[in-house]
Amino acid sequence: MDQNLLNALCLQQLTLSKVQEPETVAVLTRGSERTDLVDAFLWAAQQLGASAFHLRLPPSQSTSGAWEVGDSGLSRNPRAVEALKGVDMVIDLAFLLFSKEQFEIQGAGTRILTTLEIPEVLGRLMPTPELRERVEFGVETLQAAQSLRVTSPAGTDVTYRLGAYPTLGEYGYTDEPGRWDYWPAAFVFTGAADDGVDGTIVLSPGDILLPWNTYVQTPVTFTIEAGFITDIRGDLDADLLSAYIKSFNDPRAYGMSHVGWGLDERANWHSLAPTNAGAGMESRSFYGNVMWSIGPNNELGGPNDTPCHFDIPMRGCSLFLDDKPIVVDGTIPIREMQPFAWR
Numbered sequence: 001m002d003q004n005l006l007n008a009l010c011l012q013q014l015t016l017s018k019v020q021e022p023e024t025v026a027v028l029t030r031g032s033e034r035t036d037l038v039d040a041f042l043w044a045a046q047q048l049g050a051s052a053f054h055l056r057l058p059p060s061q062s063t064s065g066a067w068e069v070g071d072s073g074l075s076r077n078p079r080a081v082e083a084l085k086g087v088d089m090v091i092d093l094a095f096l097l098f099s100k101e102q103f104e105i106q107g108a109g110t111r112i113l114t115t116l117e118i119p120e121v122l123g124r125l126m127p128t129p130e131l132r133e134r135v136e137f138g139v140e141t142l143q144a145a146q147s148l149r150v151t152s153p154a155g156t157d158v159t160y161r162l163g164a165y166p167t168l169g170e171y172g173y174t175d176e177p178g179r180w181d182y183w184p185a186a187f188v189f190t191g192a193a194d195d196g197v198d199g200t201i202v203l204s205p206g207d208i209l210l211p212w213n214t215y216v217q218t219p220v221t222f223t224i225e226a227g228f229i230t231d232i233r234g235d236l237d238a239d240l241l242s243a244y245i246k247s248f249n250d251p252r253a254y255g256m257s258h259v260g261w262g263l264d265e266r267a268n269w270h271s272l273a274p275t276n277a278g279a280g281m282e283s284r285s286f287y288g289n290v291m292w293s294i295g296p297n298n299e300l301g302g303p304n305d306t307p308c309h310f311d312i313p314m315r316g317c318s319l320f321l322d323d324k325p326i327v328v329d330g331t332i333p334i335r336e337m338q339p340f341a342w343r
């Protein structure tokens with residue numbers, strides 16, 4: 001993308017995130033990645049009167065090839081952590097999510113915005129205050145619920161017992177001390193009690209497997225008991241999922257992680273492609289998807305910090321909170337969560 005356009009996008013983002021004089025913004029990267037975005041964020045921060053610097057960590061030393069969450073590259077770098085705790089906003093281009101260091105930095109009052117997406121997706125899904133309002137309504141609705149049930153025509157019928165963990169919303173920018181968000185994003189989620197998920201989830205062709213950035217081709221049936229996956233059945237997709245999860249050699253890799261729904265009508269279900277998917281946030285955000293996930297729940301304050309993590313946005317599902325329909329066959333019947341232009 002043209003650097004001037006990228007600069008303008010980052011200026012729009014940091015304006016939404018209320019960066020201003022006399023704040024300091026740090027841009028965090030690993031290795032030689034995303035230098036165009038670094039330049040754009042440093043420029044934009046200065047335009048708004050803030051101070052800015054770039055903190056570059058060595059590249060990952062992992063040789064597993066798997067996407068392992070929680071290893072941020074900061075764990076052996078306490079002085080780098082101190083530097084980030086001392087600024088007002090960290091632009092995280094290194095992916096700190098699920099790491100102890102991220103919580104420590106947020107705890108110091110530093111807000112964090114993560115992005116790993118390509119510039120075209122950053123521009124097309126630029127956050128808006130409208131989207132924030134709709135996501136925040138979703139958060140209020142979800143955090144008031146005691147139970148969450150998902151059904152689908154393919155045979156999904158699973159219930160999450162809520163109340164143990166907080167509810168979070170992501171809307172793509174962050175202007176509050178200590179708050180984390182991701183650009184772009186538009187969804188709400190929470191987690192069940194550690195032993196609080198039971199039922200069956202059936203993936204249908206077209207449902208999405210992240211971090212693989214692939215579409216399910218053949219149905220996969222998961223049996224879930226007391227918060228853990230106890231059986232995975234189907235053809236090729238089931239074999240691939242089973243083999244991958246098993247390779248972590250960690251019983252907690254079968255845990256049930258967050259669950260929620262997507263709210264961005266501009267995000268495309270069909271835009272996923274290995275070459276342009278970034279971290280797949282467009283897939284997590286498309287309007288009316290129901291996303292469930294496998295693996296860690298430490299993001300919500302739980303004890304499971306396994307590095308094995310799947311996010312799985314599904315199409316055409318229904319989601320009920322305390323038996324009230326919130327998503328119906330992939331559409332959202334509640335006015336406050338619909339786009340303003342549709343009302």
Ligand code: FE
Binds near residue numbers: 258309310311
């Ligand atoms: Fe996730």
